[in-house]
Amino acid sequence: MSIGHTLLGLLESGPRHGYDLKRAFDGKFGHDRPLHYGQVYSTMARLLKHGLVEVDGIEPGGGPERKRYAITEAGITDVEKWLAQPEKPEPYLQNTLYTKVVLALLTGRSAAGLLDTQRSEHLRLMRELTERKRHGDLADQLVCDHALFHLEADLRWLELTAARLDLLAAEVAE
């Protein structure tokens, strides 16, 4: 994720202090990974240098978290461009699971057993995310759903592969 664009986007609704930016970021997007103050200040320093933000005021007491930042016209254009640019879909072609299935077949081990173990492991994480959805707000639910659908996709692929093991076994034996 581009932290710079995200912080810029958060500034569009009005100027904020460094600590306030960090809090807003963590609350909306941080989830398991809150920002370090160091990341906020190095990012803001870069945005300042490129003229995408400006210092709007400084609270007494010193320290970088007391600087108040405002977005510039150039900054708004930058956010606009970032949002309009589609994300590159993950190619998902480097796949350890596929490698393991093929190796299991090549070495005469149980590919179905590998699938069951993997499903179990995926399900463990999916249960955690599902439990978190029970207690979380809508934002939390959307983030967990994103992860859940990806984990589900892995498993669907594994099931499909398991259903074609005989064909695959014949092919890898060649």
Next chain:
Amino acid sequence: MSTTDNLMEAVDLHKAYGPTPALDGAEFAIRAGEVVAVMGPSGSGKSTLLHCLAGIVRPDSGSVLYRGRDLTAMSDAERSALRRGEFGFVFQFGQLVPELTCVENVALPLRLNGTRRKEAEARASEWLARLEVGELAGKRPGEISGGQGQRVAVARALVTGPRVIFADEPTGALDSLNGERVMRLLTDAARDTDAAVVLVTHETRVAAYSDREVVVRDGKSRDMERVA
């Protein structure tokens, strides 16, 4: 796992329809209040396992113990009394009685157990409200959506206060959002009433509402807890 912990336990189940075995040495165990997902490819024997556990189908061999009593040794009358008294059912397509209103559908299991109409419908209304479909009480199944129908079916499964709920692909005919809501309501209600749930599903996002999973393949089951 010792027998005493288990509310229900099946050992070495075999069942064949004609020459091909549907169950070929399947095992299963569930504790009180536990939600167990039964997963596996289509045709692997999941529904047959559920039917044997619930006493709907008698296995060719093997035993199904419920609170220490063997279902396979019971008479048909004993088994259906057990089903009515202790079990609840949710299937893929609600299987509501089309001629009855929603509240009458939910009250039906209580009526069959001899509860008076007024009392049965009062309790049915409470369960409809809890499943967030209280306003549908007077409607017939043909007048409501699939998602609403499944909530009515869940209310009907829970109204007698069953110890075990058997759910066979309960979200199979629903979109993601409705499916999730039904699973949430079903598992919350089961938790609150300490009912066990046998949840047959091939969808992992649905199985994620369970406490653990059992995988069925070619009529054999694998308890992933014991493997781990």
